[in-house]
Amino acid sequence: MKKSSTKSSLTLAWLVGLGLLGACASNPTPPPANGPQPVASGSANTLTVAQGEDPEKDPEEWGIVGATNDPQYTEVVNKVVNMVSDSRVQQMTQRRGLSLLDVTWEDTGRAQGSALGPNISDVTLQVRYVPAGQQRDTTALMPVIRFPNFSDRTGDVRADKFLLRMGNHKHPGKLKSVPLTKVLKNLRGFLSEPSSVLGSGDLSAGRDSHYLMSAQAVFLPIPKKGKAEFNPVVFNYQSAPGSPAVLTILATRQGTSISVVENRPEDGTIRGWGQELYFNDEGQRAPFTAERKSDVEKRIAAQGGPKSEDDRSALQKGADVLFLIQVPLKHRNRGRLGGALPAPAPMAEAAPASGGAMKSAADMDAEDESDVEQAVLGHGAKKGPFVEGNGLRLERDPNFPVRITVQLYKATSNGVVAEKDLDAIAKTIGGVYEHADFVGSLVIPDNDPARPTAWQKVPGQWFPW
Secondary structure (H helix, E strand, C coil): CCCCCCCCCCCCHHHCCCCHHHHCCCCCCCCCCCCCCCCCCCCHHHCCCCCCCCCCECCCCCCCCCCCCCHHHHHHHHHHHHHHHCHHHHHHHHCCCCEEECCEECCCECCCCCCCCCECEEEEEEEEECCCCCCCCEEEECCEEECCCCCCEEEEEEHHHCEEEECCCCCCCCEEEEEHHHHHHCHHHHCCCHHHEECCCCCCCCCCCEEEEEEEEEEEECCCCCEEEEEEEEEECCCECCECCEEEEEEECCEEEEEEECCCHHHECCCCCCEECCEEECCEEECEEEEEHHHHHHHHHHCCCCCCHHHHHHHCCCCCEEEEEEEEECCCCCCCCCCCCCCCCCCCCCCCCCCCCCCCHHHHHCCCCCCCEEEEEEECCCCCECCCCCCEECCECCCCCCEEEEEEEEEECCCCCCHHHHHHHHHHHHHHHCCCCEEEECCCCCCCCCCCCCCCCCCCCCCCC
16 A cells, blocks of 8 residues: 555764754744744745864763653654644644644655655654553654655755764764765765675665755654653555665764664554654664653753763753655565555545544633743663674665655643644744755656656656656
8 A cells, every 4th residue: 555544163073964953943933923834944044054174072871861751741642643733733833834644744755736756755754652550652743844755845955964973883883974985985984883784785876966855843742851752664665674675863962873664573662653763872772762852951051060971961952853865776566565455545635643632722721821942852771682683685776766754743741732833843844945956846747847856758648757
């Protein structure tokens, strides 16, 4: 199946080239309350491209405390999950030309006018917690704001603008800035186990003058004090055990984590759909964590100021950002969608969350006020070996572009979102696209100029592969 309801100055050097530092500011100035609601857009004047030498950094482990098995945390999670079925928030989001949903379509190769294609990925953000009265973990899908799934508005950003923080994959982990182009050219040089990838280790392609980019905001259930523990989850329809169709690269302020997506049963989620992606902590896998920026600031102030480079990066712009990078690979079409299956009915842009109920304006008036704020990303305890190439021979598929999804994380304890919150999110998402040389839809092109990330050579022809 495809696209069904189940488819669901120098600061952060890894963000230097893209210039997201200004775009990720936590409190952009919203328009006047009585003015028209803005469609997502950005101003290049608000974005700073920082310059400077690559830093050599040796961060200490970042300590975040908070229990995800607190019975009250279940209520927090449920409130955030139900944002997707909140008619008021849906309307507010749509007025800005955006969608609120819990499954996003982050495809490197989707056919024009279709929900199908030769390299298709579903992405969800899943928070892990122990429900009240239960003993075992479960997960919940988090709400995401982005441009509509089907039209998939993307930008083409020059490849030389992307820098990653590398070094967390080995001990001792000293972080430094490395261009993404260099990582792709010599993948094995940036792995905990270089022998886990067979072949040349060169996943670059001649087409890589630009990378395909999209941006989105993710809401996480974070109480006034505490944290959320989560994993990005990717289900690639062409991937199968022993034959991955994409390699994923996850990048945050704390480093970069590289792994293939094979859809192996042992890598599956509690929900049984998709592959959980982890932080690479010196060769061990660890879930990602998020905490309120205000809590981080208070904790660091209480200890007399930043004591490590990790403390300093937690206070800087960009601490809320995660890059989800997909590198298309040649594969043997063993997955669920090799290009021969018919298209099912398209998924609604925002299907109601399980167990959710539509809310009225009167209901919202009786609820708490918004406490949305910027999140600070970190990582949790080690949970076992981190799998990178899994001993496979990897070869880049040059027919498709590298896709980079820029995720901006927000904390909320009650799922209540104010107009000013959505104004800020729309401005931030739009600001990311300001760095693109081309912006539009590869799925529904409208007299667009030839884009360097385009893969379909015959307009209007479906499934040319």
